[in-house]
Amino acid sequence: MKELKSLSLCYTNKTLLVLNQQKLPLESEWLICESPSHMRDIIYALQVRGAPLIGVAAAICLAQYVENGATIAEIYAAAALLKSARPTAVNLAHCIDRQIAAFEAAQNPLAIIKMAEALFAEDADLCDKIAKHGFDLLSSGDNILTHCNTGGLVTTGIGTALGVIFNAHKQGKKLHIYVDETRPLLQGARLTTYELQQAHVPYTLICDNMAASLMRAGKIQKILVGADRIALNGDFANKIGTYNLAVLAHYHKIPFYVAAPYTTIDFSCKKADEIVVEQRNPDEVRGYGEMNWSTPNSPVYNPSFDVTPGELVTGFILDSGVFTAQELRSLCKTYSSTIN
Amino acid sequence: MKELKSLSLCYTNKTLLVLNQQKLPLESEWLICESPSHMRDIIYALQVRGAPLIGVAAAICLAQYVENGATIAEIYAAAALLKSARPTAVNLAHCIDRQIAAFEAAQNPLAIIKMAEALFAEDADLCDKIAKHGFDLLSSGDNILTHCNTGGLVTTGIGTALGVIFNAHKQGKKLHIYVDETRPLLQGARLTTYELQQAHVPYTLICDNMAASLMRAGKIQKILVGADRIALNGDFANKIGTYNLAVLAHYHKIPFYVAAPYTTIDFSCKKADEIVVEQRNPDEVRGYGEMNWSTPNSPVYNPSFDVTPGELVTGFILDSGVFTAQELRSLCKTYSSTIN
Numbered sequence: 001m002k003e004l005k006s007l008s009l010c011y012t013n014k015t016l017l018v019l020n021q022q023k024l025p026l027e028s029e030w031l032i033c034e035s036p037s038h039m040r041d042i043i044y045a046l047q048v049r050g051a052p053l054i055g056v057a058a059a060i061c062l063a064q065y066v067e068n069g070a071t072i073a074e075i076y077a078a079a080a081l082l083k084s085a086r087p088t089a090v091n092l093a094h095c096i097d098r099q100i101a102a103f104e105a106a107q108n109p110l111a112i113i114k115m116a117e118a119l120f121a122e123d124a125d126l127c128d129k130i131a132k133h134g135f136d137l138l139s140s141g142d143n144i145l146t147h148c149n150t151g152g153l154v155t156t157g158i159g160t161a162l163g164v165i166f167n168a169h170k171q172g173k174k175l176h177i178y179v180d181e182t183r184p185l186l187q188g189a190r191l192t193t194y195e196l197q198q199a200h201v202p203y204t205l206i207c208d209n210m211a212a213s214l215m216r217a218g219k220i221q222k223i224l225v226g227a228d229r230i231a232l233n234g235d236f237a238n239k240i241g242t243y244n245l246a247v248l249a250h251y252h253k254i255p256f257y258v259a260a261p262y263t264t265i266d267f268s269c270k271k272a273d274e275i276v277v278e279q280r281n282p283d284e285v286r287g288y289g290e291m292n293w294s295t296p297n298s299p300v301y302n303p304s305f306d307v308t309p310g311e312l313v314t315g316f317i318l319d320s321g322v323f324t325a326q327e328l329r330s331l332c333k334t335y336s337s338t339i340n
Numbered sequence: 341m342k343e344l345k346s347l348s349l350c351y352t353n354k355t356l357l358v359l360n361q362q363k364l365p366l367e368s369e370w371l372i373c374e375s376p377s378h379m380r381d382i383i384y385a386l387q388v389r390g391a392p393l394i395g396v397a398a399a400i401c402l403a404q405y406v407e408n409g410a411t412i413a414e415i416y417a418a419a420a421l422l423k424s425a426r427p428t429a430v431n432l433a434h435c436i437d438r439q440i441a442a443f444e445a446a447q448n449p450l451a452i453i454k455m456a457e458a459l460f461a462e463d464a465d466l467c468d469k470i471a472k473h474g475f476d477l478l479s480s481g482d483n484i485l486t487h488c489n490t491g492g493l494v495t496t497g498i499g500t501a502l503g504v505i506f507n508a509h510k511q512g513k514k515l516h517i518y519v520d521e522t523r524p525l526l527q528g529a530r531l532t533t534y535e536l537q538q539a540h541v542p543y544t545l546i547c548d549n550m551a552a553s554l555m556r557a558g559k560i561q562k563i564l565v566g567a568d569r570i571a572l573n574g575d576f577a578n579k580i581g582t583y584n585l586a587v588l589a590h591y592h593k594i595p596f597y598v599a600a601p602y603t604t605i606d607f608s609c610k611k612a613d614e615i616v617v618e619q620r621n622p623d624e625v626r627g628y629g630e631m632n633w634s635t636p637n638s639p640v641y642n643p644s645f646d647v648t649p650g651e652l653v654t655g656f657i658l659d660s661g662v663f664t665a666q667e668l669r670s671l672c673k674t675y676s677s678t679i680n
Contacts, residue, residue, distance in 0.1 A: 025635045178641070181625065183523065183547040186633055189626070193635035205638045207523035207625055208549040209581030213646035216583065241549025243556065244588065251587045285521065285547055286529070291631060293526055295365045295533035298545045301518070306553035 001063050001113045004120050006156035008048070009057055016064050018057060020047045021153060021187075025194035036061055036078035043085035043092075046185060050154020051228040051264055055091035056116075056123050058082040059099055063116035066109045075109065076100075087276050088237050088305050090229040090266040095119050120156050126261035127157030129319035134164030134224075134259055137315070137322065140174045142221040145211055147180040148239035149191035150226035150259065161224040161259040162195060164317060169201045177203040178214060182239060184284040184302065208241050215252040223249050224317075227260040232332050234310020234325025235272035236260075240303050246312040259317040265332060278304040341403050341453045344460050346496035348388070349397055356404050358397060360387045361493060361527075365534035376401055376418035383425035383432075386525060390494020391568040391604055395431035396456075396463050398422040399439055403456035406449045415449065416440075427616050428577050428645050430569040430606040435459050460496050466601035467497030469659035474504030474564075474599060477655070477662065480514045482561040485551055487520040488579035489531035490566035490599065501564040501599040502535060504657060509541045517543040518554060522579060524624040524642065548581050555592040563589050564657075567600040572672050574650020574665025575612035576600075580643050586652040599657040605672060618644040 004011040008019035010030070020029040022045065031047060033039050039061040042048050048057045065078050079096050086092050098119065102111040138144070144165060151162030158166050169175055177196055182188035189205055196203040206214070214220050223245055230236040236258060249256035269275060282300035287293050310325030323331055344351040348359035350370070360369040362385065371387060373379050379401040382388050388397045405418050419436050426432050438459065442451040478484070484505060491502030498506050509515055517536055522528035529545055536543040546554070554560050563585055570576040576598060589596035609615060622640035627633050650665030663671055 026633075180549075181523070181634075183521070183549060189634040189638070193638045197635050197638075203639065204641050205625055205634060206641045207580070208547070209520075209523060209584050210641060210643065210646075212584035212587055213580065213643060214641070216646075240547070240553065244549050244552035244584070247552055247591045248584065248587055251591060285545055288628065288631070288633065291628070293366070293628065294521075294529040294545060295537050298529070298533045298537070299543065301544050301546045301550060301554070303550065303553060306550075306556075 001060070001067055002117055004060065004117070006124070007152040008053065009060065009156065011060055011064070014064070014067070016060055018042055018048045019153070021049050021191060022047050025190055033061055036065055036081050040081055040085040049187070050149065051089040051091045051226070052123050052155040052160065052261060053153070054086055054089060055095035055263065056119050056156055058085070058092055059095040059116040059119045062096065062099055063113040066112045072109070075103070075112070088228050088278055091263045094263050123155050123261070124157030126263070126319040127155050127159055127163045130160055130259050130261065130317055131158060131163045131167035133319070133321050134257070134317040135168055135171070137257060137317070138164065138168045138173055138175060138222065143176045143178060143219055145178040145180065145214070145220045145223045145245065146192060147188060147225050147242055147245055148182045149187040149195070151192065151195040153191055153195060160226045160261065162192065164224060164259050165201065166199055169199065175201060177201055178211070178220060179203050179205050180208045180211060180241065181205060182241060183208055184288070186288065187239070208244070211245060212248050215248055215254060220254055223254055223256045225258055227258050227264050228305055229269065229275055230258070230260060230265045230316070231269040231271050231275060232267065232329055233271045234313055234316065234328045235275070235307060236310070237275045237277065237305040237307050240306050243306040243308040246308040250312050255314040256312060257315050257317055258313050261319050267332060272307045272309060275307050277307065280304050341400070341407055342457055344400065344457070346464070347492040348393065349400065349496065351400055351404070354404070354407070356400055358382055358388045359493070361389050361531060362387050365530055373401055376405055376421050380421055380425040389527070390489065391429040391431045391566070392463050392495040392500065392601060393493070394426055394429060395435035395603065396459050396496055398425070398432055399435040399456040399459045402436065402439055403453040406452045412449070415443070415452070426618070428568050428618055431603045434603045463495050463601070464497030466603070466659040467495050467499055467503045470500055470599050470601060470657055471498060471503045471507035473659070473661050474597070474657040475508055475511070477597060477657070478504065478508045478513055478515060478562065483516045483518060483559055485518040485520065485554070485560045485563045485585065486532060487528060487565050487582055487585055488522045489527040489535070491532065491535040493531055493535060500566045500601065502532065504564060504599050505541065506539055509539065515541060517541055518551070518560060519543050519545050520548045520551060520581060521545060522581060523548055524628070526628065527579070548584070551585060552588050555588055555594060560594055563594060563596045565598055567598050567604050568645055569609065569615055570600060570605045570656070571609040571611050571615060572607065572669055573611045574653055574656065574668045575615070575647060576650070577615045577617065577645040577647050580646050583646040583648040586648040590652050595654040596652060597655050597657055598653050601659050607672060612647045612649060615647050617647065620644050
């Protein structure tokens with residue numbers, strides 16, 4: 001496999017390195033991924049995270065496994081294992097399935113390696129296309145609210161929702177970003193602030209429950225988020241708290257956009273009810289990291305994602321253009337026939 | 341002054357003790373309040389907190405100051421200082437003003453001490469009345485969402501919103517409470533879980549951004565919150581995140597109740613625009629306690645409260661009954677003429 005390098009993934013000297021996103025922004029630690037089961041743990045621990053990136057990371061891991069001489073039975077077992085690491089994010093299954101399909105078509109394990117390289121390049125290319133299509137939606141002077149982290153850390157390119165922002169900023173639009181801290185794992189507070197600071201985009205960090213009062217005060221012009229899985233009718237899963245914002249946006253009549261590559265669309269999923277949402281470790285809600293501030297053993301509800309109905313979305317900013325939920329269905333038919 | 345004792349305030353042997361609510365639930369530390377300026381600091385640091393309690397705590401502090409021989413000029417200066425500690429919560433100004441009015445009417449500083457004793461007793465009595473009026477609103481089987489902490493820790497009695505819940509639970513209604521952790525200072529995670537666990541009321545702790553997905557899933561039947569200041573038209577200030585819940589409740593058609601004593605009504609405040617909202621220390625949003633997890637020096641927005649328009653409130657559960665925002669105005673006229 002050729003050498004590959006993005007902000008948080010690196011394949012060099014036959015070694016797969018992953019930037020540990022749980023340690024950012026205070027520490028930059030690169031983990032060496034040893035095996036598919038190690039990658040599964042890395043994904044589960046959110047050390048690598050973001051729907052696009054975990055798909056590519058898992059694909060490179062599988063390719064490396066092939067390069068190291070895995071048998072056909074081992075390849076299939078590893079593919080299944082990797083897909084199980086994050087059931088809600090569809091990109092993961094999408095990437096692995098494409099590798100396996102290429103392998104079966106070519107009847108050659110080397111196709112898995114070629115596909116990993118292609119997926120890595122494609123992901124960056126999709127980001128650029130998303131950013132281009134989102135450009136006209138943002139105006140100089142906009143205050144944009146975003147949730148979780150959707151930048152260069154979670155793709156091999158400039159990002160999805162944050163990618164649109166970075167590109168518009170770079171091209172001279174004056175933007176100010178409000179960043180939801182995104183409890184429980186604080187990806188907004190830790191990672192989005194870090195990326196915005198690096199890119200010199202002005203921002204303000206808020207707790208998730210402060211967004212509504214900013215909207216009421218007229219201080220938010222647009223909301224941009226990413227997605228982990230988009231159903232054919234536009235219902236989509238994203239980091240917990242996204243649905244909250246969609247309802248608030250609807251009430252305050254603020255445009256609400258979802259930026260994602262087509263690889264986030266689940267062509268087998270018709271609507272929200274079919275999206276499985278993972279429950280995570282209760283300790284994530286009882287405190288943060290090693291710290292526990294709650295009454296010991298408090299019962300906890302900790303869904304990783306929530307599901308937002310498509311009708312609350314002003315537009316999906318995809319690599320092929322901007323679409324309403326209604327337009328998405330016909331678009332999906334086109335995509336689906338291209339891929340299959 | 342006679343001996344006084346509630347869950348988080350104690351006046352004994354001429355010493356005013358305050359339970360440090362920043363250390364709960366992991367530690368029970370009682371602070372000795374030395375002076376009005378010390379009380380101002382204690383209130384500002386949220387070591388004593390909750391609109392009803394800070395009013396009573398400040399009143400006892402002023403009474404103790406009188407008992408220790410403060411001059412008339414010192415009394416007026418201390419009254420002004422105490423009132424400045426928390427401009428949004430009207431109970432504080434209400435309690436101090438009543439002490440000063442009693443003092444001026446009697447032309448005797450001892451009236452300040454008698455009024456402190458009366459305010460302490462009245463606050464517990466108001467809680468009982470609120471709980472009684474709220475009783476019929478709750479049904480066995482209800483899942484109730486609450487925000488921040490509104491129980492025995494913030495009143496001299498059983499609490500306001502939590503008081504309604506404790507009373508209904510005690511009288512046999514089967515309730516389950518969803519507790520918003522309430523960033524940034526986590527009063528829900530730390531204090532509400534503590535009080536519910538002590539009272540054996542079943543509960544589940546959530547992050548603030550998870551409430552919407554519970555509502556969409558039909559898992560919340562009612563929302564009960566407290567208030568820090570209620571304007572004459574029903575607009576009210578409460579802990580940041582309350583307005584968020586009110587909008588979500590409206591969208592999901594879930595009854596949204598505000599429980600408070602009449603001392604929380606600001607008879608001089610006609611509507612939301614007149615409510616001043618304090619901005620707090622940015623470090624509270626950058627992390628928690630000694631811990632900072634954000635990109636260093638991130639700019640922050642940290643309002644202590646938000647303001648909810650009266651039309652989003654299903655009912656105000658007051659010590660005199662349950663009222664809509666519309667009914668509140670005529671009620672206020674009655675209260676106002678009783679007090680003045």
